[in-house]
Amino acid sequence: MSRLRLGVNIDHVATIRNARGGLHPDPVRAAVIASEAGADGITAHLREDRRHIIDEDIGQLIGAVALPLNLEMAATGEMLAIALRHRPHAACIVPERREEVTTEGGLDAAGQHDHLKPLIAELGAAGIRVSLFIEPDPRQIQAAVSLGVPVVEFHTGRYAHSEGEGRSVELRRVADAAALAAKNGIEPHAGHGLTFDNVLPIAAIPQIAELNIGHFLIGEAIFDGLAPVVRRMRQMMDEAR
Numbered sequence: 001m002s003r004l005r006l007g008v009n010i011d012h013v014a015t016i017r018n019a020r021g022g023l024h025p026d027p028v029r030a031a032v033i034a035s036e037a038g039a040d041g042i043t044a045h046l047r048e049d050r051r052h053i054i055d056e057d058i059g060q061l062i063g064a065v066a067l068p069l070n071l072e073m074a075a076t077g078e079m080l081a082i083a084l085r086h087r088p089h090a091a092c093i094v095p096e097r098r099e100e101v102t103t104e105g106g107l108d109a110a111g112q113h114d115h116l117k118p119l120i121a122e123l124g125a126a127g128i129r130v131s132l133f134i135e136p137d138p139r140q141i142q143a144a145v146s147l148g149v150p151v152v153e154f155h156t157g158r159y160a161h162s163e164g165e166g167r168s169v170e171l172r173r174v175a176d177a178a179a180l181a182a183k184n185g186i187e188p189h190a191g192h193g194l195t196f197d198n199v200l201p202i203a204a205i206p207q208i209a210e211l212n213i214g215h216f217l218i219g220e221a222i223f224d225g226l227a228p229v230v231r232r233m234r235q236m237m238d239e240a241r
């Protein structure tokens with residue numbers, strides 16, 4: 001089984017910075033530390049309301065960090081223009097509602113097919129690897145196939161927030177979705193709500209190539225420091241393969 005990549009989402013370093021409007025803590029410094037501790041990529045979500053990273057962070061993350069940047073973005077003209085200006089390694093298209101606390105569910109790629117098609121084409125033509133953040137649902141995977149994206153990221157929120165038998169059902173949905181995506185030539189990634197307690201079964205799904213993890217790592221870093229926390233997640237992911 002190939003090595004499972006870890007994308008560290010540094011949004012919540014920016015959230016803390018923004019609470020005081022200054023420059024500290026610096027998400028770029030967090031990205032450098034994550035890189036040295038074994039991350040394979042950095043993920044950041046430029047939201048319409050700029051509650052996490054801000055526009056200036058993108059250029060700095062690309063310039064100062066050796067790892068590929070995965071820019072999470074809503075499917076809007078504003079975000080497309082920003083992505084085309086910076087040309088991150090990858091762009092993950094996520095649904096976005098201003099009032100939500102976090103990205104609460106997957107993108108309706110099936111329902112938004114005609115809106116997404118030209119946006120995906122422009123990102124792809126600029127050499128940006130496009131992924132769609134979708135529920136582990138065969139209908140959404142079919143839409144991703146028809147949209148021609150190379151990558152999908154499965155929203156693991158329902159898995160992470162369920163318990164007992166419910167969690168086994170959600171795990172199976174993710175595993176089946178990963179197998180279906182891979183069978184159709186799409187590289188499956190996963191993320192949302194992953195922690196030391198729930199990452200192993202997801203990391204053991206053989207087709208999944210990358211996990212993107214943010215809130216837990218940054219929260220845990222308050223107690224143990226970012227480098228040890230990233231190193232431990234990296235080790236657990238390796239052990240699961």
Ligand code: PXP
Nearest residue numbers: 103133191192193212213214215
């Ligand atoms: N992947 C995507 C596409 C996301 O939008 C997010 C944040 O919601 C994550 C991964 C990471 O989720 P979390 O912060 O819960 O680890």
